[in-house]
Amino acid sequence: xxxxxxxDIQRGRAAHLDxxxxxxxxxxxxxxxxxVVDMDRAYETGGDNTAQIRSITRLGGVSVQLGGLLRTxxxxxxxxxxxxxxxxxxxxxxxxxxxxxxxxxxAGAAQxxxxxxxxxxxxxxxxxxxxxxxxxxxxxxxxxxxxIRTIVYRDTERDGTLGGLDTAGAARLLSSGAEVIVAGGGxxxxxxxxxxxxxxxxxxxxxxxHEGRFTLREAIECSRS
Numbered sequence: 001x002x003x004x005x006x007x008d009i010q011r012g013r014a015a016h017l018d019x020x021x022x023x024x025x026x027x028x029x030x031x032x033x034x035x036v037v038d039m040d041r042a043y044e045t046g047g048d049n050t051a052q053i054r055s056i057t058r059l060g061g062v063s064v065q066l067g068g069l070l071r072t073x074x075x076x077x078x079x080x081x082x083x084x085x086x087x088x089x090x091x092x093x094x095x096x097x098x099x100x101x102x103x104x105x106x107a108g109a110a111q112x113x114x115x116x117x118x119x120x121x122x123x124x125x126x127x128x129x130x131x132x133x134x135x136x137x138x139x140x141x142x143x144x145x146x147x148i149r150t151i152v153y154r155d156t157e158r159d160g161t162l163g164g165l166d167t168a169g170a171a172r173l174l175s176s177g178a179e180v181i182v183a184g185g186g187x188x189x190x191x192x193x194x195x196x197x198x199x200x201x202x203x204x205x206x207x208x209x210h211e212g213r214f215t216l217r218e219a220i221e222c223s224r225s
Contacts, residue, residue: 057083158185
């Protein structure tokens with residue numbers, strides 16, 4: 001199981017620190033993947049974090065999964081151009097087959113993951129009141145049929161709460177044949193153990209690391225044993 005330490009970048013900073021320094025520390029602590037989120041792009045603040053993201057992707061020895069509500073061809077192209085190993089499409093891409101096709105054309109399915117964000121187990125579109133007709137299984141099947149191999153399952157109600165991961169919800173998507181990464185609410189090494197027992201492929205952790213609930217080295221060791 002892969003551990004993805006998260007780095008949320010807003011106005012060039014990450015938790016009031018230099019994001020590149022954080023990335024270097026995570027790499028030194030054994031990370032082989034980083035989950036980098038461009039918060040300014042996600043919330044359309046007008047901030048530009050391109051320089052910081054490119055510096056992280058050029059570190060070497062670590063791969064970058066880039067998110068930030070990527071839902072237009074231009075955003076996907078920009079993500080690829082920063083050097084990200086993989087870009088994460090917003091859930092909105094999955095509910096619009098034509099949009100999904102156009103986004104895949106920009107990067108290729110192998111370089112794309114897609115987020116399935118949920119509330120109370122139902123897919124939701126962040127920043128929109130539009131109701132998603134499909135359930136999570138149907139969306140995962142659409143991703144699979146499009147050739148996408150990685151799904152990021154995020155419970156928006158748990159995100160940032162340290163309330164525990166929805167590992168059971170994420171595990172439902174394994175039947176699609178995709179690699180499933182769970183995010184939102186990870187608080188303890190027991191959360192990681194639960195994800196590993198269910199054979200999830202990865203866990204994104206952010207606040208728990210920042211608050212010292214456990215170290216990245218401990219998380220990586222837990223993911224292997």
